[in-house]
Structures are given as C-alpha cells and as structure tokens.
Amino acid sequence: MTAGLASPLPPPIDTPLATVPSDTLTTASWRTFRPVIDRGLCTRCNLCWKFCPDIALELDAEGYPVLREAFCKGCGICAVECPPKAIVMEKEV
C-alpha cells in the first residue's frame, strides 16, 4: 500500500475498489518485443506516453520517455505512433 493514496474511508467490501496502485502487480514477463527509444530522434512530444495502453512509459525530469519493463507488453503501439520514428521494436533475446 502506498501512503497518501489510500482513501481514508474503507471501500464497501462488495465493490471491487482497490486502494493500492496498479503497479503493485507486475504483468509483463511474457513480452517478446521491446521498444527501444532513440533519444537523439525523440522530440519529447509525449505521444508514446499518451498512447501506451498500460503504465509502461514514464517521463523523466527532462520529458524523455523511459520504459518501465515490468509493465511493457511489447505491443508496439508507441513505435507506430511516434512521429519521428524514434522508437524501434527489438526482439527480446
């Protein structure tokens, strides 16, 4: 449980409300491709971060996307959406 996030009211026990954040469950051990981000080409437009259907990209202090491997399924959406093609999907070894 992350301090500060939890509601002070306990959720009704019959409702599937979770007070722990979703990154307590790692869900991507089965990935076969991984996105590799080329910082030289990246324009920090944030589109990859917006389009990622999971929580697998976060933005660092300078606004560059950084992969959170524990959540990336390797779907490739970020690579398709990236305007300057700064993301390449590479096969996991």
Place this chain on the structure above:
Amino acid sequence: MAREVLSGDYAQSYAAKLARVDVVAAYPITPQTSIVEKLADLVVTGALRAQYIKVESEHSALQACVSASALGARAYTATSSQGLLLMHELLHWASGMRTPVVMGVANRAVAAPWSIDVDHADSMSQRDTGWIQFYAESNQEVLDTVLAAFRLSEDEAVRLPSMVAMDAFYLTHTVEPVDVPEQADVDRFLPPRSKVGTLDPHRPTRLGSFTSPEHYTEFRHAVASASKAAAQLAPTVEEEYARIVGRDLGGPLPRYLTDDADAILVTMGTATTTARSTVDALRAEGRKVGLAKLRRFRPFPSEEVRALGRTGARIGVLDRSFTYGAAGAAATEVMAALYAASPRPLVRSFVAGLGGRDITPALVRSLYRHLLEEEGPEVVWADLKVPPGEATAEALHG
C-alpha cells in the same frame, strides 16, 4: 400532475428528465429511437441540465455512462436490438463495478434476418449480466418504472444497473395519455445519489481492475446478493412511489383473475393487454382463465411464481424470444421456480410474436385452449405459419 399525450419513447425521455440525470450518452443511428433525440432537445433548450455526450457507438455510450456513474453521476442511456448487443461487454462492467445506470431499451428483433419490429431477444439475451430488468405494458408504466428503477438501482444495498424495456412500435411509436408527476414529488421520491462506492478524483482508487482468484468469487457473490437485495427492496420502493406519486406499480408479477383459474397465461409487455381482454371474453363464456404479467424478469420473482403455482392452475408462459436448444427464457425460469412445488403444476412454453408478428386475441384464445384441453409438447411455437416438415422455399420466402 400534468396529463400529456406521449409515446413510450418520450415517456422514457421525460422520466430521465424528472430524475434529473446528470449525464446522457448515446449513439444516434439505427436502431436508436427518439428517446435520446428528445433528451438532446431538452438539454439544448436548457430544460434539463445534463451533460449530453455524443459517442461513436453503443459500446462507448454505455462506457461513458458507467464511468460517469462510477464518479457518482446519475447516468441514463437508451438503445435497442443490435445496439444492446454491442453493449454486452459493458453490461457486465456496469454491474461488476456497481454503477446504477438506468437504460431504456426498445425491444426489437435481432439480426439475422434484419428486422426492426418487436421481439424480446435483445434484452432476454442479456439475462446473465447482473442488470435488473423491467418490461412495461403501457407508456404510463414506462415512465413510472424508469423513476422507480433509478431509486431501486441507487439504493446503497443494491447499486446495480437497471434496464426498462418496452415493446418496439406498440409502445415506442404509439401515443397515449400519460400522467407526468410533479417535479417536487419526484424529488421527494428520488433524492440525489449516495456517494457510497463511488470514485473520488482527490483520493485515487482503482475500480474493477485486475483481481486474483483470492477475491474474484466474493465480488461475483456480492452482485448475486445485491440482486437479492433488489428483490427484497422493490416492494418498499413501489410503496414509496404509490405514497408520493399516487400510482401502484403492482409488484413483479401482478395477477388478474387467477385465484380460481384452471389455466393461467404469463405474459410480458404489450401482449398482456391483448391477453387481459381475451381473459375477459373467455370469462364471459364461463371459462376459468387468468393472467399474470411478468413485469420484472431480473431479479426473477421466484416466490411470486410459486404462489401462482399454488392456485393449482395449468400455466402457460408466452415468450417473445427463444433460448435455442431449450425453451422460452421466461418459461424455463417459471419451470425452475416450480420444480420443488408439490403438486407441481403443468407448465408449457409458448413462443409467439417474434420479429413483430402480431399476438392476436385469437392466438391467445388458442393458447388457453391448448392449456385446458391438449396434452401437447412442452414447447409450442404457437404462431408458426409453416408447420415443421412442410417448409418449402416458396412457403418461407413468399
């Protein structure tokens, strides 16, 4: 109270307005009805202060309502036939997330073949989604039931969505005088929603996210318990409605001349009106026949069906849809409810009125005759024009 001449569609719209819905989401193309068109009108003219969300499909319409409802909004949408089928996934989300959305359903046949006429297959095939389901007989009942459905759905012990279904064309597109309650009375009957179980953006929580086998069963069981609670609370909600608005909704299975009956027909929706007048005609001829209207299909009124069974009458259940490989959906439920009855009454499943085929007084007469006089099969397709075995290309395609 004002008396207005309203279609079933507009009865839904005005009920949603009286309920002071916060959010309406809809997709405005066939098979949509004028329910949401009227609501758009009411929002644009300022008569209803609600957010009207235009979406790209029925799937998204219900998603928008479920999300709004999860945040504590009172949300309403309406759909029909294929649109309801497209919503199917979100129907489960709505009940699982315990969001008390109320939805109007114009009961229409589903494809294939294509049809836009009355049939209950659209909503009956959503039987197992955890939604409360009502079937209305008149436009007045549509309006009253939508208001009662909001109150029942939003009760803290229930928090389950409801659909209020009405027969296409017969209710949706024909008009009749409808008593529209005063806003002040509706406000007394239907207070603002409780915040129990809703999301608060200032205190982030996750609703309906990944759940391990350790907890999943308990959440499903909670939906089952809530459905039971809805059945237990429904009489109180109806009493409140009668006290404040002045109309009795009659419970989940109102009965007509059943106490001394030899044969009872169970009907849903507008077929009930035809059946009632046929009962009167048959009674005048000395036939002891009765009628029970299945107003609420989910939660199923098993207790009330058992009480009906204790009359000792033969029971026929008239379904306007079919559960392939079995019988009419309402018939199978009636049979199941009566399984442990002793003596167990004879129950027959009648299927008729599919895809808009008219259920006539003559047809209803034939059903009573069948019940009283014949030792027939358990399932009877009562208005089949082409007898099985005699189907020819000419007979089928005209």
